[in-house]
Amino acid sequence: MESFTLRDKTxxxxxxxxxxxKGSGMSHTALLLQAxxxxxxxxxxxxxxxxxxxxxxxxxxxxxxxxxxGTEDLKYAASPNMGGASSVATLLSAxxxxxxxxxxxxxxxxxxxxxxxxxxxxxxxAMDASASPxxxxxxxxxxxxxxxxxxxxxxxxxxxxxxxxxxxxYGTTSRQLGAVAVACRKHAQLNDxxxxxxxxxxxxxxxxxxxxxxxxxLFDCSLESDGAAAAxxxxxxxxxxxxxxxxxxxxxxxxxxxxxxQIAGRRDMFQIGLSFAAPRAFAMAGVTPKDIDVAEIxxxxxWSVICQLEAMGFCERGEGxxxxxxxxxxxxxxxxINTHGGLLSQAHIMGMNHVVEAVRQLRGxxxxxQVKDAEIALVTGWGDLADGSIAILRR
Amino acid sequence: xxTYNKPLPRITSLTKEFWEGCKRHELLIQRCKDCGTYRHxxxxxxxxxxxxxxxxxxxxxxxxxxxxxxxxxxxxxxxSGDVPYAVAIVELEEGVxxxxxxxxxxxxxxxxxxxxxxxxxxxxxxxxxxxxxKVT
Numbered sequence: 465m466e467s468f469t470l471r472d473k474t475x476x477x478x479x480x481x482x483x484x485x486k487g488s489g490m491s492h493t494a495l496l497l498q499a500x501x502x503x504x505x506x507x508x509x510x511x512x513x514x515x516x517x518x519x520x521x522x523x524x525x526x527x528x529x530x531x532x533x534g535t536e537d538l539k540y541a542a543s544p545n546m547g548g549a550s551s552v553a554t555l556l557s558a559x560x561x562x563x564x565x566x567x568x569x570x571x572x573x574x575x576x577x578x579x580x581x582x583x584x585x586x587x588x589x590a591m592d593a594s595a596s597p598x599x600x601x602x603x604x605x606x607x608x609x610x611x612x613x614x615x616x617x618x619x620x621x622x623x624x625x626x627x628x629x630x631x632x633x634y635g636t637t638s639r640q641l642g643a644v645a646v647a648c649r650k651h652a653q654l655n656d657x658x659x660x661x662x663x664x665x666x667x668x669x670x671x672x673x674x675x676x677x678x679x680x681x682l683f684d685c686s687l688e689s690d691g692a693a694a695a696x697x698x699x700x701x702x703x704x705x706x707x708x709x710x711x712x713x714x715x716x717x718x719x720x721x722x723x724x725x726q727i728a729g730r731r732d733m734f735q736i737g738l739s740f741a742a743p744r745a746f747a748m749a750g751v752t753p754k755d756i757d758v759a760e761i762x763x764x765x766x767w768s769v770i771c772q773l774e775a776m777g778f779c780e781r782g783e784g785x786x787x788x789x790x791x792x793x794x795x796x797x798x799x800x801i802n803t804h805g806g807l808l809s810q811a812h813i814m815g816m817n818h819v820v821e822a823v824r825q826l827r828g829x830x831x832x833x834q835v836k837d838a839e840i841a842l843v844t845g846w847g848d849l850a851d852g853s854i855a856i857l858r859r
Numbered sequence: 860x861x862t863y864n865k866p867l868p869r870i871t872s873l874t875k876e877f878w879e880g881c882k883r884h885e886l887l888i889q890r891c892k893d894c895g896t897y898r899h900x901x902x903x904x905x906x907x908x909x910x911x912x913x914x915x916x917x918x919x920x921x922x923x924x925x926x927x928x929x930x931x932x933x934x935x936x937x938x939s940g941d942v943p944y945a946v947a948i949v950e951l952e953e954g955v956x957x958x959x960x961x962x963x964x965x966x967x968x969x970x971x972x973x974x975x976x977x978x979x980x981x982x983x984x985x986x987x988x989x990x991x992x993k994v995t
Contacts, residue, residue: 588934592866606900609868611958613988614946617934625948629926632971678929726900728948728956733926 471748473563475703475710476555476857478507478696479820484657484811486579488690496524497532499692499816500573504533507696508707509569514696516540516567518557520550520574520814529571540567547847548764549718549737550574551693551815555855556716558697568698574816575692583688588617606725619764620685622849624677626733627767631679634782636770638679642670643788644766644801645683645808650794652805654832659687660809684766686807693816695823711826714840715749715856717741727849734771734781737852738844742776749856753778756856757838758825759799760818762846763806769793772844775852795833803833815845819855826859865937867986873901876915881987884979887915888955899955920977921994922951929966945969949991962992 480502482488488495496519504511511533517526518541526541540561544553554572561567576582582590591608607616616622630636649665652658665683673682703710719740723729746752753776761769770784778799779787787793793801804810804821811817822841824830830838838859845853870878880887890897891905892912904911927947933939943966950956961969962978975991982988 585934588866589936592935608866609871609874610900611946612866612935613868614958614960614990615865615930615935615938615941615944616946616958621928621930621934621946624928625926625946628928629971632926675931677931723906728925728958729899 469748470559470563470716471714471750472712473700474559474697475700475712476695476819476823477698477703477706477708477710478503478505478509479694479823480504480506481657481693481817481820482575482691484659484689484691484813484817486659486690488577488580492523492577492581493528495577495690495692496573496575496694497529499575499694500529500533500571503571503573503694503696506708507569507698509696512536513569514571516558516561516570518554518570518572519543520554520572520816521545521547523576524573540570544718545848546718546845546851546853548762548814549845549847549851549853551819552843552845552853552855553718555695555697555713555819556718556853559713559716562697562699568702570697571694572697572816573692573694574814576814577690578812579688579690584618585688587619588612620680621677622727623765623768624680626727626771627679627765629733630767630771634785636767636785638671638681639667640770640785640789641679641684641766642667644763644769644793645670647788647794648763648802648806648808651803651833652809655804655810658805658810659689660805680765680767686764686812687809689811689813691811691813693813693820695816695819709827709859711823711857711859713855714751714858715745715747716854717744717748718851718853719744720851721849724849724851734774736771736775736846736850738772738846738854739775739852741852741854745854745856751840751856755840756799756842758803758822758835758841759801760803760806760822760841760843761801762815762818762844763802763808764846766808768846769801772846772852776844776854795835800835803830803835818843822857826857863983865982866935867983873903877901878986880915880917881979881989884987886918886920886977886989888918888951888953889913890916897953897955899957918951918953920951922949922975922991924948924961924969924971924973924975925950925956926971927969947975947991949975957989960990962990964993
């Protein structure tokens with residue numbers, strides 16, 4: 465029997481986004497439904513054509529999705545629980561459901577009132593009160609009991625020890641972290657949804673921004689935002705006849721570091737989820753990093769981008785710092801990243817905004833930020849202590 | 860006596876021996892009875908061999924700083940008076956790593972590779988937190 469592959473079996477045929485803001489004035493349910501409805505319309509489908517739903521993280525229930533969309537026969541519902549890696553992981557789940565024939569049109573959606581209702585900066589206090597609005601998997605329960613008593617509360621503090629160790633081993637510098645922030649901010653100036661549009665940043669601005677937790681300054685940290693984004697996945701066959709140019713899923717994978725439940729215990733601290741996922745996705749897609757025209761890389765923190773570039777093989781271990789310097793990751797450079805501004809400068813929509821931007825680039829709809837003749841794009845996710853996800857897409 | 864208002868660990872069936880050891884000023888780390896592999900945090904199964912048989916082994920309490928952070932912005936009101944404070948990942952001689960604070964060590968003085976040993980901070984009647992100090 466020929467081995468099964470998901471390569472090119474499915475496509476993203478619809479994308480949708482709400483406004484990105486610091487106060488949506490909407491419930492989580494309404495916010496995620498608005499992005500969903502836009503994606504479904506973009507696909508040229510009716511809401512009731514959706515027969516599979518994959519929300520990233522359970523901020524909207526399967527029931528709320530199904531009842532509002534008017535789905536009469538929901539054939540598949542699942543939700544990845546990988547924090548910020550969940551958005552891209554929805555594409556894996558959706559592709560499996562569609563390619564296997566379980567469902568026909570699967571909605572992938574992510575978003576939150578990440579500013580007005582559940583700020584990351586309030587995570588520690590919320591967990592301490594044991595009344596967290598965030599779902600608390602065992603991973604966070606362990607942090608709660610073994611790290612929070614020592615003053616570790618928020619994602620910046622979870623990941624900063626990795627960055628300090630990287631600087632120690634490889635000489636990575638704060639200015640190199642800043643190069644990621646500057647690239648994202650530059651691209652945000654071209655994106656009309658970007659919260660940081662109209663507020664350009666220089667490397668000196670980055671260096672002068674206040675320290676949050678070493679080595680992360682304020683401008684190394686992603687935004688806290690309200691908003692939602694969505695994508696519709698269907699079969700490659702059906703996609704050919706739909707409203708918009710299909711974007712095919714060539715390779716898709718998730719990966720988890722060892723041990724997944726803590727950073728401290730990892731023998732190799734830079735072997736992240738993406739270190740496992742990326743080789744699988746590239747093999748499935750039949751391409752290499754050299755073939756990637758544009759990359760939307762999950763940028764919860766500047767250093768996370770550097771770590772992921774290394775994990776995916778865009779450069780050698782330890783070379784990520786020099787790699788991001790000199791405009792290489794800016795539009796016009798060798799590997800433009802986060803052409804919408806990313807989580808650092810567009811909005812923190814858990815990375816589903818990265819999926820939307822990758823699709824725009826491959827449709828040729830990215831406006832001023834369009835990478836000329838972009839044929840193959842890559843999008844990653846990072847979350848829950850560096851779980852990873854990746855999708856390689858083509859037009 | 861002032862009230863201790865920082866977060867405290869919630870003691871569970873899985874972690875009870877660890878925290879009871881700390882209260883007696885002993886650092887106990889879970890060790891597989893079948894293959895001898897140490898593990899921390901406490902977990903039901905051995906990740907090396909799948910065994911459910913574990914014991915609580917008293918360890919040396921000596922180790923080195925593997926990496927660290929200096930928290931500058933407080934994210935919990937009880938830590939507002941402590942910033943900037945250091946949090947270290949300490950690698951014990953036995954190989955496991957744990958998150959803790961280094962006592963009597965300014966944030967500028969901590970470094971990767973710094974030799975440390977365990978000390979016990981009896982923060983409440985019920986809870987003792989294992990912390991570390993520089994070995995001089």
